[in-house]
Amino acid sequence: xxxxxQKQYFxxxxxxxxxxxxxDLPWRRSRNPYYIWISEIMLQQTRVxxxxxxxxRFVDKFPTVDAxxxxxxxxxxxxxxxxxxxxxxxxxxxxxREVKERYGGVVPDTKDEVFSLKGVGPYTAGAILSIAYNKxxxxxxxxxxxxxxxxxxxxxxxxxxSTRVTMEKLAQELIPEGAAGDFNQGLMELGALVCTxxxxxxxxxxxxxxxxxxxxxxxxxxxxxKKAKPPRPEQRYVALITDAAGRVLVRQRPQEGLLxxxxxxxxxxxxxxxxxxxAAAAQEALAGHLAEDAGVGLGQVxxxxxxxxxxxxxxxxxxxxxxGLVPSPLRPxxxxxxxxxxxxxxxxDMEQLAFPNVFLRILNAYYGQQAxxxxxx
DNA sequence: AAAACGGGGAT
DNA sequence: ATCCCAGTTTT
Numbered sequence: 563x564x565x566x567x568q569k570q571y572f573x574x575x576x577x578x579x580x581x582x583x584x585x586d587l588p589w590r591r592s593r594n595p596y597y598i599w600i601s602e603i604m605l606q607q608t609r610v611x612x613x614x615x616x617x618x619r620f621v622d623k624f625p626t627v628d629a630x631x632x633x634x635x636x637x638x639x640x641x642x643x644x645x646x647x648x649x650x651x652x653x654x655x656x657x658x659r660e661v662k663e664r665y666g667g668v669v670p671d672t673k674d675e676v677f678s679l680k681g682v683g684p685y686t687a688g689a690i691l692s693i694a695y696n697k698x699x700x701x702x703x704x705x706x707x708x709x710x711x712x713x714x715x716x717x718x719x720x721x722x723x724s725t726r727v728t729m730e731k732l733a734q735e736l737i738p739e740g741a742a743g744d745f746n747q748g749l750m751e752l753g754a755l756v757c758t759x760x761x762x763x764x765x766x767x768x769x770x771x772x773x774x775x776x777x778x779x780x781x782x783x784x785x786x787x788k789k790a791k792p793p794r795p796e797q798r799y800v801a802l803i804t805d806a807a808g809r810v811l812v813r814q815r816p817q818e819g820l821l822x823x824x825x826x827x828x829x830x831x832x833x834x835x836x837x838x839x840x841a842a843a844a845q846e847a848l849a850g851h852l853a854e855d856a857g858v859g860l861g862q863v864x865x866x867x868x869x870x871x872x873x874x875x876x877x878x879x880x881x882x883x884x885x886g887l888v889p890s891p892l893r894p895x896x897x898x899x900x901x902x903x904x905x906x907x908x909x910x911d912m913e914q915l916a917f918p919n920v921f922l923r924i925l926n927a928y929y930g931q932q933a934x935x936x937x938x939x
Numbered sequence: 940a941a942a943a944c945g946g947g948g949a950t
Numbered sequence: 951a952t953c954c955c956a957g958t959t960t961t
Contacts, residue, residue, distance in 0.1 A: 607944090609946095611948085646945025646946040650957090653958080680958095703957070750956055754956080759949090787954095820945095871946090872945085919947090
């Protein structure tokens with residue numbers, strides 16, 4: 563069997579397998595390019611089972627390009643709350659506004675136009691063009707690189723850009739005539755259901771017969787991938803400040819950067835690294851932070867709980883303290899006027915404001931599970 | 940080419 | 951505890 567026959571076999575068998583075994587997923591029930599687009603953005607770095615409920619809520623709330631383009635950003639972030647990588651939501655809305663203005667609300671169907679949309683890179687452009695419009699463009703994600711690296715025994719590091727380009731070329735050659743959408747989805751479906759990262763189900767694989775990785779007995783060592791650096795730890799004090807009415811002091815994060823424009827409890831990095839609860843040290847650090855950032859004074863604090871939030875590059879190790887405000891040491895006779903990014907909220911207000919999951923967990927613990935609706939179980 | 944950017948599920 | 955995931959943007 564030569565290389566060309568190995569490719570031909572792969573394309574034919576994979577396509578047939580997909581058409582027999584594809585999952586019934588919400589975004590597969592139509593060819594609406596807007597729905598396909600939403601699903602592909604949500605699925606970046608995120609599992610199918612996590613995305614499904616978000617997808618339903620999102621298209622219910624924003625059923626069309628125009629509806630999403632016209633929505634307040636706050637509502638879009640709230641609909642994305644808990645999904646992570648919030649720039650996806652902001653870029654998506656920015657791109658949808660461009661589609662409304664420049665393309666009359668119709669998702670474009672050429673590579674250059676789709677690729678130029680904010681938040682749409684090589685993978686998503688290929689996915690939209692192939693799945694929504696059946697155009698013969700490759701859609702190479704982590705699943706596809708794993709499947710191809712095993713079947714064709716490719717040992718290049720998949721973290722390298724040059725490897726992705728190689729894979730895209732190969733993936734494009736494999737697309738059967740007129741079946742780009744099903745084939746590309748089949749490639750990803752095989753990676754998700756059979757050719758899994760660990761313990762691949764080779765015995766049920768439709769292309770086992772000509773899989774070079776399996777023949778060489780190296781399916782478990784592929785794909786080759788350089789290890790990522792572990793996230794750097796960051797110890798932080800968090801202030802859960804309440805007023806006489808039981809409202810909680812929250813603040814909105816800056817326009818750019820980590821968790822941009824989401825809401826949170828005030829917090830500041832601990833000067834030294836300590837492990838035991840130390841209310842005096844926490845009070846000093848948080849009072850200094852709140853004086854500078856909000857112009858308010860912090861009274862005594864009491865330890866409430868620990869929390870952790872792991873990003874791909876940072877590990878927040880949080881010590882949460884409760885407390886209340888006192889007259890500012892700088893302006894003891896002034897009323898406590900807050901900067902615009904700060905706000906007192908009650909549980910009902912959480913329905914409008916988007917918080918990262920770690921703060922939802924803290925607030926849920928504080929309120930004793932009532933009131934706050936996190937998206938998680 | 941490397942870093943920034945969330946969160947959860949599987950093992 | 952460790953790895954990984956239907957990636958894109960910025961530096």
